[in-house]
Amino acid sequence: MLGFIDLFCGGGFGARGAVFGGGKPLLAVDAWDLATETYKANFPEATVIQKKIEEIDPFQYRSKFRPDVLLTSPECTAHSIARGAKPGNEKSRETAISIFPWIDAFNPRWVIVENVNRMKQWERHEELITTLERYGYTVSQLLLNASEFGTPQSRKRLFLICDRDGATITKETLLASHQKTQKNAKSIIDWSGQYKSTPLYKPGRAQSTVERAERAIASLGKNIPFLIVYYGSDYAGGWQTLDAPLRTVTTIDRFGLVTWDKGEPMLRMLQPPELLKAMGAGSSHQLPAGNRRDKVKLCGNGVCSPVMEVIFGEINRIMQSEHSLAIAV
The missing domain is CATH 3.40.50.150 (Vaccinia Virus protein VP39)
Structure with a gap:
């Protein structure tokens, strides 16, 4: 060794x-x-x-x-x-x-x-x-x-x-x-429902978030899940499909998952276990301590x-x- x-x-x-x-x-x-x-x-x-x-x-x-x-x-x-x-x-x-x-x-x-x-x-x-x-x-x-x-x-x-x-x-x-x-971004998503989503159009939602989502919906059509990408610098419209690899994980939260419930778009942020999958570390790797922000930072600072x-x-x-x-x- x-x-x-x-x-x-x-x-x-x-x-x-x-x-x-x-x-x-x-x-x-x-x-x-x-x-x-x-x-x-x-x-x-x-x-x-x-x-x-x-x-x-x-x-x-x-x-x-x-x-x-x-x-x-x-x-x-x-x-x-x-x-x-x-x-x-x-x-x-x-x-x-x-x-x-x-x-x-x-x-x-x-x-x-x-x-x-x-x-x-x-x-x-x-x-x-x-x-x-x-x-x-x-x-x-x-x-x-x-x-x-x-x-x-x-x-x-x-x-x-x-x-x-x-x-x-x-x-x-x-x-x-x-x-x-x-592998693509879809492979890291936890589809079990343990992470709860809220309506995209709920009161108080940032207008910039809604605009990102609406650009994706205009391109993909309804009832197709996708990711909102915050803090982007590549002029990709602030979103990405799930059939491509996830864009770069950084030290701050930047990925929102949009899914559909009876024709209505729902939104939640990707969670640390999903970002851990995006780093390719495998199921044996642990994030044992720290709050959500800390765990996102750990992933963003890491080497795949x-x-x-x-x-x-x-x-x-x-x-x-x-x-x-x-x-x-």
């Missing part, structure tokens, strides 16, 4: 995929107490620390852990268009640079850096790549959409997959080696499990192939 250290671990969605792909979490770090509590609940065998990584001396753990992979998901809010017009926070961006003391301490063969696509526009992005190369890593920069890897969510992210032994990984290789069936499963699976394949070759020689 590939032992890994998980920096900016969040609720462990990326780790869940890594485990599915043949990984084993050794040490995890995050500054948010709910994230570390969630990680502990899902991976009780791992050592979990609630601190900022720059406040930790990684060398104190050097004798205890021997990771094959350093898995990192630095803060992305300063890079993301989801932050709106707010100015970027350079300190937040530079958490990516904070991974290098951990590389110094553990000398892992593989380093994985996950972030939003706009990280490539950061003025220190090339410095990050160049420094990784100076450490001896061959860096594969991949822009991956989680929906292409069996996740019922369209989520585009940048992955830097770095190997100290010179292996390169391409998107085409990942897709060819690990086939995944595409199926993508990390494919990446770890490919790393495992490479290393097993090398091992077999060495035995043959």
Whole structure:
């Protein structure tokens, strides 16, 4: 198994995929107490620390852990268009640079850096790549959409997959080696009726919500369920069909499900268990604590499990192939 250290671990969605792909979490770090509590609940065998990584001396753990992979998901809010017009926070961006003391301490063969696509526009992005190369890593920069890897969510992210032994990984290789069936938003919906809807046209409903729904109804017709999408930035009309992957889960509530009752449209928000399905973590993953807003944030901050499963699976394949070759020689 590939032992890994998980920096900016969040609720462990990326780790869940890594485990599915043949990984084993050794040490995890995050500054948010709910994230570390969630990680502990899902991976009780791992050592979990609630601190900022720059406040930790990684060398104190050097004798205890021997990771094959350093898995990192630095803060992305300063890079993301989801932050709106707010100015970027350079300190937040530079958490990516904070991974290098951990590389110094553990000398892992593989380093994985996950972030939003706009990280490539950061003025220190090339410095990050160049420094990784100076450490001896061959860096594969991949822009991956989680929906292409069996996740019922369209989520585009940048992955830097770095190997100290010179292996390169391409998107085409990942897709060819690990086939995944595409899933749609309908697959995450709980249709049991346990989550109650209210009439779309109830008094006090925001007019912008009604307008989003009416645009969808005008396009689809009546009696067809769909999703209202709030806080959109892609000019898609504020709604989507259920036969496409869910649009990107963010740290705030943004999806309202419209269904029909005797010809009348009804509305409810998607719930954390449904968003958890959209992250692809599987039924075994838990969100044990926190309120609804916290759980939505945990999902929005996460890494889609199926993508990390494919990446770890490919790393495992490479290393097993090398091992077999060495035995043959």
